[in-house]
Amino acid sequence: xxxxxxFYLIREGFRSITTHGFMSFASxxxxxxxxxxxxxxxxxxxxxxxxxxxxxxxxxxxxxVDESYTEEQARALEGEIAAIDNISSVQFVDRVTAMNNFxxxxxxxxxxxxxxxxxxxRYVVQLTDISLxxxxxxxxxxxxxxxxxxAHLDYxxxxxxxxxxxxxxxxxxxxxxxxxxxxxMTNTIKLATFxxxxxxxxxxxxxxxxxxxxxxxxxxxxxxxxxxxxLAFLAELGLYRLVxxxxxxxxxxxxxxxxxxxxxxxxxxxAFVGTGVLVGVFGGVNAIRNYLKV
Numbered sequence: 313x314x315x316x317x318x319f320y321l322i323r324e325g326f327r328s329i330t331t332h333g334f335m336s337f338a339s340x341x342x343x344x345x346x347x348x349x350x351x352x353x354x355x356x357x358x359x360x361x362x363x364x365x366x367x368x369x370x371x372x373x374x375x376x377v378d379e380s381y382t383e384e385q386a387r388a389l390e391g392e393i394a395a396i397d398n399i400s401s402v403q404f405v406d407r408v409t410a411m412n413n414f415x416x417x418x419x420x421x422x423x424x425x426x427x428x429x430x431x432x433x434r435y436v437v438q439l440t441d442i443s444l445x446x447x448x449x450x451x452x453x454x455x456x457x458x459x460x461x462x463a464h465l466d467y468x469x470x471x472x473x474x475x476x477x478x479x480x481x482x483x484x485x486x487x488x489x490x491x492x493x494x495x496x497m498t499n500t501i502k503l504a505t506f507x508x509x510x511x512x513x514x515x516x517x518x519x520x521x522x523x524x525x526x527x528x529x530x531x532x533x534x535x536x537x538x539x540x541x542x543l544a545f546l547a548e549l550g551l552y553r554l555v556x557x558x559x560x561x562x563x564x565x566x567x568x569x570x571x572x573x574x575x576x577x578x579x580x581x582x583a584f585v586g587t588g589v590l591v592g593v594f595g596g597v598n599a600i601r602n603y604l605k606v
Contacts, residue, residue, distance in 0.1 A: 449463040
């Protein structure tokens with residue numbers, strides 16, 4: 313294809329956007345609406361998963377050392393405990409520290425006559441995956457010198473169940489919205505193309521190739537996709553700032569932390585513009601397929 317002809321087709325693609333202004337506006341609006349809905353669902357899932365992960369990190373396992381062990385003997389177990397699979401961190405707590413922590417939670421009258429010998433040396437263990445808590449608890453109990461392991465297995469099962477349910481619902485929701493988005497956007501572009509069916513038929517009859525006819529529609533879909541994706545990104549950015557600002561400033565902000573905007577801005581931009589481009593180009597190509605059979 314000659315260069316001047318290529319630029320002519322690009323100009324035709326841009327001209328079609330302004331010529332069919334209402335349909336172009338409708339296409340961009342549909343792209344924006346669908347991307348904002350899908351983006352909001354994805355960001356909600358991301359933040360729920362982060363909140364659950366934060367709660368998981370607070371769910372500790374405590375391994376109590378045999379009371380006959382000295383502090384040096386107890387500390388010597390740290391390497392063996394840290395080597396167990398699924399353990400992310402290990403913290404040794406001696407008797408004195410355990411007593412002080414206990415005293416800080418109760419009145420001094422309850423502590424009369426109690427000294428550090430009543431408490432055991434212990435290890436506070438953080439897990440990598442709480443779904444494997446039962447196996448990790450058994451592995452800790454198998455370490456010689458560990459007499460008892462406290463693990464909140466019921467809480468762990470609840471967290472895992474909630475995480476799995478949220479993930480499945482989010483995936484199903486995003487898949488449904490993606491299908492609906494492609495369907496609506498493709499049909500919107502088809503409506504715009506319907507008004508030019510006679511123009512396409514004339515071009516076919518005078519010998520224009522399918523590629524020559526198709527390119528302006530591809531350019532049109534590409535531009536509409538970029539425009540819709542970019543505007544949807546800006547709208548989602550403002551919405552995310554508004555919602556997360558209210559969450560951080562409210563009561564829930566003291567309980568749950570939100571994913572920082574800096575972590576999601578670039579991936580969100582790439583996803584929005586990329587999806588807009590793919591759907592726009594696909595819609596442009598698919599919209600004129602039937603009219604090229606003249």
